[in-house]
Amino acid sequence: MRVTRLLTALTLLVPLAACSSEPEPGDAANAFAAAFAKGDLKAASGQTDSPDAASKQLSAVRKALEPKSVSAEVKGVTQGDGSSTANATYRVSWDLGGNRTWSYDSHFELRDDDGSWKVHWSPTVIHPKLAQQQAIAVQGQQPELAPVLDRDGGAVLSPSRVVSVLLDKAKAGDVNAVAGALATALSGIDNTITQQAILDGANKTPAGQPYQVAALRQSNYETVKPAIYDLPGVRFTSSPRLLADDKAFAPTVLPGIRKVVEADLTGKAGWRVITTDSTGAEVEELYSKAPQPATAATTTLSIGVQNAAQAAVNTEATPSMIVAMQPSTGELLAVAQNAPADAQGPVALMGRYPPGSTFKIVTATAALSAGKVTGASPVGCPATITIDGREIPNAGKFDKGTIPLSTAFAVSCNTTFAQLASEMGPSDLTNAAKNYGLGVDFVMPGATTVTGSVPAASGIVERAEDGFGQGKVVASPFGMALVVSAVASGKMPAPSLLRGSSTKADATVQPVSPQVLDGVRAMMLEMARSTPALAGFPEVRGKTGTAQFGDGTHSHGWFVGYQGDLAFAVLLTDVGTSAKAVAAATRFLGGLS
8 A cells, every 4th residue: 555645735735756757646635625725616626526516515615614714734645556546634724714713634535537536526525524415504602791790799780682673664564553563562661662652763764774663671572572573564683782680770870881891791702613404404513612701890889788879769759869989999889869860860970069068078178278277176156157248147047156166067057167268268179179089070981970060269258158068169979979988088089880990080189188187087977976867877977968059949958978988978959958868878878788
């Protein structure tokens, strides 16, 4: 037996060493492999003893695989002495693009046909497991989306199938009847889906394109499928989506989180090469690469803290919200809004409200930083004070006479803090607020935020009004949660909503001195301990705020504070008193497990 070793890579032919000029089987093996690799199907099939069959099947396989390139390396040819047949072994490698490579060993027989060696054609020439009447196909395998977890590993967004219900008006026949049937079936899931809404949407959709009537969770689709599946002009598509495990959980921020992370949670697709029969049914798997799921994303939110915050505001009649933050890290723990607030948008993060007396935290900080007062300094707390012609009263015009600054903070003397602010420079409050993060703009992945605004005040009256949070100062609950986080931790933390993400700030701030912070913390502790409703929470430090708005006859209720490594801001709009915000805060703190 004669054994000839051959190497053919891609389209390169390596001639066989031979002792005579007679045709050798290796020549034919080389020629076939080179033409096969190059995609020259006419030349490749011409090297076989059945050109038509070879051309048809080679063409079908290349069309199915759509390779970027092919390599074929002949490993060897064996031929018995004087035999008119020989056997070749070779390795085939298909580059299918997208980092997909399929390689395998195969073989074929060569026959001497009147002095000319030809590849004896059989489907096994292409692949050893390919049979007559079979084809090769490539299938993609998409990994399941990875979930989004809360800080403790609980799922908040999980992969689900979403079915889109599409209406093609041109194929619907009686489109009014079809729209009516769809509305009847789907209105129980979404009451905004009406016959007229469907007709309006379909009429506005460009010709040739279907109108998406609804996108349904798989479970909801199954309940309405019997009523809509066979409607004329209605078809369906299905795709994976990240959906909230609890529809009521953090709807203010979950859509933004999903938008940021969904592309990163798709993982890497897998793929398979299979043989199929004449009907297209799978026969055998020739190769597979399993999909690689992505790693789950983790939000900073806490399911327990979020649920406690949500429960605390759900029953309020006016737009109400709570933002909770971890002072040591800046990680958002909860962003809760009730339904009236949801109707106004993400106001817990972006709303601009007068902060009222909660801003006295900033005014006290500026005053202590100036070194002119301490928490023990005696200050006046008269019922009213007139500054440059503007009368400023305490709430209900209470009069405390002369008391320590810490007590004026605890009982919320507007007159005291208006006087202190009036004696400051135009930018003193602006700078003190910015050192706590109020007035800093952040780019935080997952949500758009506004902390607030504390413009410099050149006029003495404006400064006085700003001193108790009623001038041009505005803040969001997010901004005030950041302020108390800075008080608690000693410096402004960088807020975040997604673990592993980076938040950018438009300003670098200076930490408030430890001595000043100790003074502010002591004032907040005195305020909380003088509030009977907070008696069950002895470690809470905080500040109330009743903030007038509009014509001055309506007021928002605030309470901001911290307990250990938990900071929070509670805002109940148009409730007339901060007492209701304190009550919501106690519900929130009491609901924490």
